[in-house]
Amino acid sequence: RRLPGYAASGKPLTPIPPTPGRSDQQPDHYLLDLQIRAYESLLRHAPPAYRLMLTCGDVYIEHNHWLPAFPEADVVMFGLEASAEEASHHGVMLCPTATPDVLHSFVQKPSPDTLRGLGQSFVYTLDTGIWLFSERAVMLLMEKCGWDSSAGAFPGEGPDTYDLFSTFGPALGTAPTVQDPDISALTCAVIPLSDARFYHFGTNRSLLASVRHLQEPAFEQRSFGHASFDPPFLPVIQHSSVEAKIRARHRHVWVENSALADSWTLSERHVLTGVPENNWTLSLAPGCCLDVAPVDDGNMCLRGYGFDDPFRGSISDPDTLWLERPAAEWFSRRGIDLSVAGIAPEADIQSAPLFPVLPPSDLDSSFVAWLLDPEPEDLPACRRRWLEGERLSARELLGRTSVSALLESRHAHLRADWAGLDEEAWLDRCMTHDLAAAAKLYTRDSIQPVALPDNGDKALELDHMHDRMWRAALSRPGDEDAAAQFESEAFGVLRHLLVHEMEQKPVLPSRNVLSDQIVWGRSPIRLDLAGGWTDTPPYCIEHGGQVVNLAVDLNGQPPIHVFGRISETPHVVLRSIDLGIDEVITTYEELSGYASLGSGFAIARAALALAGFEPRFHAGKAYPDLPTQLKEELGGGIELSMVCAIPKGSGLGTSSILAGTLLGTVSELCGLAWTRDDLFQRTMALEQMLTSGGGWQDQVGGITPGLKIVETHPGVLQAPLIRNLPVSWLEEPDHSSCMMLYYTGLTRVAHDILGEIVRGLFLNSTSRLSIIREIGTNACYVADAAQRACWPDFCEAIRRSWVLNQLLDGGTNPEPVQQVIDPVADYLSACKLLGAGGGGYMLMLAKDEGAARRIRRTLEEAPPNSRSRFVDLSISRTGFQVTRS
Incomplete structure (x- = not known):
């Protein structure tokens, strides 16, 4: 109802423009891409007892902080710290200040004054709509939807409708606001997401506001897309050919999968989607939006609507809006009687057949203007065409829209965009897009690569490094010699950048010791x-x-x-x-x-x-x-x-x-x-x-x-900033006895592993970069645990390191390594191979001193190979030392 342009394909398939500062964006980048990465990062560290994650399709949570250890509960809700004003637009979890991870009650859209009044006794977090369910909770939810456990099926045509946020959520907690003994018997915990942001994409206004804040984040704000007014920003144009003049005064304009001729005149608050190639002469009033949807018979459906239309209410109700005016006014201004149009006055606007269906060849500017203008000319031919032709309701259009034709049209724009890049624009995209995905696009659509000039002896920069690796990927399979040459050039650019810095800092050696000194x-x-x-x-x-x-x-x-x-x-x-x-x-x-x-x-x-x-x-x-x-x-x-x-x-x-x-x-x-x-x-x-x-x-x-x-900042010359962490707590007997170093007797050459991973980095691989970002975030978790001298969190963070390393490289934990772990797994809080993995030394963190003794006894009595052994370790308080005799 509130985002008509993407209703048929679903809000998760809303295209999202490139975000500054990210280097791994897909050529065709959707809200779903953002959502999947965010939810995977939350889910991958959840204990196996959680069987289901529930999320909202029109929400994106940007989370760049490490997660605390997951509590044991039937339901876990992820919350977001926010101001009382921001939280008042959402469901809110209330937790006692003494036990901030235990849900007291779940309330819907409390007023800011209510939340401020609870500040002494409760902490509150905004509901992100991300919930984890244990098997027990899943089965109860299914029962609430009519599941017959004895038959192992839902009766009739399927599950009953059941509202999660107004019925199930309020019945959770130690003091539920809705009484349901079955649900209240479930334990419920809350995990606050530190340094996270909540983006809402459920309406035209929130779509534009959230995209704006993704591109220019306001760091003091946590929730976007819900304010009644957001500052204007530059128009968003994607997968489109736009010749119409767009000025700075044209605020809140979204153009996607569309062609706008230079004879179009825009104002503000437009969402224009699916507009085919045309020569229409149109002047759009403020708030006027147009969606041209391909339908299943090859025709096109013209859907005009208002920027803030809620698409709710009866047609005859003065409060029901269409094109931001009372819906009945549209009919009166065009001389159309509702009964002649076959529309009952009490019909809900979502179900009313308002939108004409026409062959593409019959689309003309006079008819489009007549549909959209707030004060249209009296054109009997247009009125007759609207009355006599096929029309669809918004509800019918959900099922009749040809999503495949829509995606095909978008892909044609995408192909034309990438094929039309010049040298400078291409090198810019080498720094911002997943080049492995770009290589697949070029191969699939036979796009000719951009020709780059020969730079001669001029040093190449990082954009050329990415370009060369992309050309290597484009050459495979088929021309392995060319691929090897491009790959060598990519590594050569990186090598030159780093070694050249040292060439700019030459040194003059001189004797600094006596003849008999070492x-x-x-x-x-x-x-x-x-x-x-x-x-x-x-x-x-x-x-x-x-x-x-x-x-x-x-x-x-x-x-x-x-x-x-x-x-x-x-x-x-x-x-x-x-x-x-x-x-x-x-x-x-x-x-x-x-x-x-x-x-x-x-x-x-x-x-x-x-x-x-x-x-x-x-x-x-x-x-x-x-x-x-x-x-x-x-x-x-x-x-x-x-x-x-x-x-x-x-x-x-x-x-x-x-x-x-x-x-x-x-x-x-x-x-x-x-x-x-x-x-x-x-x-x-x-x-x-x-x-x-x-x-x-x-x-x-x-x-x-x-x-x-x-830590280091971006830049060719890496200058590590070193912050020492408390270490004496690790030398205490309770912990030192549990920290064990074991040589597996297996070897793997890091040079080969580096090459595999670095190729993905050169290509801005979305999967590799997202995992490496999380690997970096997890380092902060280890540091935090060390600063608090918290052994359980220290172990959990190192366990996550091992999980993430295995996700990054499938060869990190081969079968021979797992055979070392399996006999002692029950005694371990965490373990990880050191370095790139695949072999070498393993750090083992035992659950306690008794577990450490059992680990040592098990592996000494039945070593995996003749070279494996435990090695004593002690923390170095000196690091590198150099002395002379």
């Missing part, structure tokens, strides 16, 4: 608790990152060590004590061979390159060869010896922490005076040089001590 660098490893993947380029560059991790020593010692000294011979000697190999480097060419991940010393080579021993990173004069540079600047060569007492593929961030430790040791050896931030940034550049493409959390986690939350 520099000794050592680092702990990190346990990534939450937020991993948000630190990975290009995500962190475009969105910033949020990570919580913990620096730990293994078996009482930091496991990563680097020893450096100046030797007499001007060459580079690299030695791995744990691998039992060494290598001598005498040329720049040998040193720059770090891009091969198979080399045992790729990391050390790249670290020395960044320390000024590759010409592009050197700030001084040019040297003819490496030995000459070493002799003149250091008076000899460099010997680096490394120990990594950790198995390969551990998931503990070993490679990145070794890189940071090497850089820190070389900085001390060669007088570079790099700060901690320098080490972070140069390590990330180093990983791009190696083509492994890692983020910053590993080196930050190992170089800095203890438990911390690490």
Whole structure:
């Protein structure tokens, strides 16, 4: 009734324009896309006892905060903190201040004064319309709708009508306002959604208001689309060809799936949907709306209506509006008697046959203007056409509208829009749209890709990076060689952006030790608790990152060590004590061979390159060869010896922490005076040089001590902000005994996993980006639990980390890993593989000390393989250290 343009397809299929700040929008973006992502993020952490989620189709809840642990109840309602004025437009949950998660009563649209008067004894939250039901509650709801449990079916034609919000909801709570003993026997809890916003799309006015606030959020407001007046905003035009002049004074205008010729004249408060190609000369009065709906016989139905028409009441009632005037006035101004039109005076306007059906060829501007004008000309031919032709009511139009034809028309506009993009507009969309979905659109509709000019030696930016990966996706399947080339170019753009920053900060190494001194660098490893993947380029560059991790020593010692000294011979000697190999480097060419991940010393080579021993990173004069540079600047060569007492593929961030430790040791050896931030940034550049493409959390986690939350802002130069979290509570016996580190004996190469995930990031994959955003949000949950020293929430947050990691990458938890978990699952509060998953070390959080002993006994008595074992961990209070003899 109140959103006629989308009544037939359903309000969830209302197209929503692109939202600024989002990079994962579909080419055809619907309200349903927003709703599904929001509801999935709420539902995925709900305990399995909840069997059903109920939501409202004309509502969207934007929620960017972590959820508390779910309470145990038959019904859970999600609430929204709001002002008394905002809450007065909704159902409201009242909870006692002493037990704010237990429902006292559910009331519909209480006045602001009523809510303010309850402020001392109750907290109130606005009902979002999102409810979770246990099996017991589902069965009771079905019974209220007539379910016959003995027959296992609804009698007759189906379930009875039953109003959830006016009947079921008020009967819930400890003090229900509607008496129903069966419903009142259900337990009911409330989860307030912090930092959430409620958008309503149920009317023309609320549609425009909510879209406006999605694009320009008012942060102090929580509920949108219900105010009697919202400030005007620029017109919304989607899937349309508009030649008509639209000025700033044309407020509250929505044009979708339509063609407006330049002979149209607009004013304000218009919703125009489905208008076909035309040459009509129309002047629309304020508040005039038009929906042209394709019907099932190939004809078109013209539905004119008013912007705020409620479509409720009898035709003859002066309060019943059509085109924002009394409905009876429309008939009198056109000389039409209701009885001649076959309409009973008492007929509800929703059921009255008002809207003419015509072949597309018979649509003309004189008839359309006659239908819509508040003071129409007296045109007998138009009156006769309206009276004698087929007409449909709004109710009939719900069933007669050809939704497939409507979608086909919208898709034709969509195709024309994407096919008509120029270079600049295309590159803009590379930053705002799901390019995997765009590739499917181009392939399905044979759209010719935008040709981009050759930039020569000019550096490419992030938009070109996304473009290249899109072209790779477009080439598959069919041309794997072209796809591989485009993909290589995409990674090359990212690599250049990060490494170029270091090229702009060249260094001048110089000897900083005596002839007999050794520099000794050592680092702990990190346990990534939450937020991993948000630190990975290009995500962190475009969105910033949020990570919580913990620096730990293994078996009482930091496991990563680097020893450096100046030797007499001007060459580079690299030695791995744990691998039992060494290598001598005498040329720049040998040193720059770090891009091969198979080399045992790729990391050390790249670290020395960044320390000024590759010409592009050197700030001084040019040297003819490496030995000459070493002799003149250091008076000899460099010997680096490394120990990594950790198995390969551990998931503990070993490679990145070794890189940071090497850089820190070389900085001390060669007088570079790099700060901690320098080490972070140069390590990330180093990983791009190696083509492994890692983020910053590993080196930050190992170089800095203890438990911390690490955050960055968007930008190429990532500068982590580190906030230390309380850690002594984890060292208390009750908790330290329950925190166990187990080596699964399984390995998986993070380089391969990174490539898989990063491809999705380059393509702005909706599914990947939405999960990674939630992974970042969950890091804040871990940090909050640590600040409160709350072990149950700490465990719950880490459990969610494991769930989210598995959603992001199906290979995170292969069957051999699950076989490690299954025998001890009953004793665990949470567990997660560290790092990218698939193998390596697993963090286990036992339910209590007794459970920890049972876990250890079970896995020691029946280990999954010959390499698996428990490893003692202790929290590092120092992080990276460097000293000299």
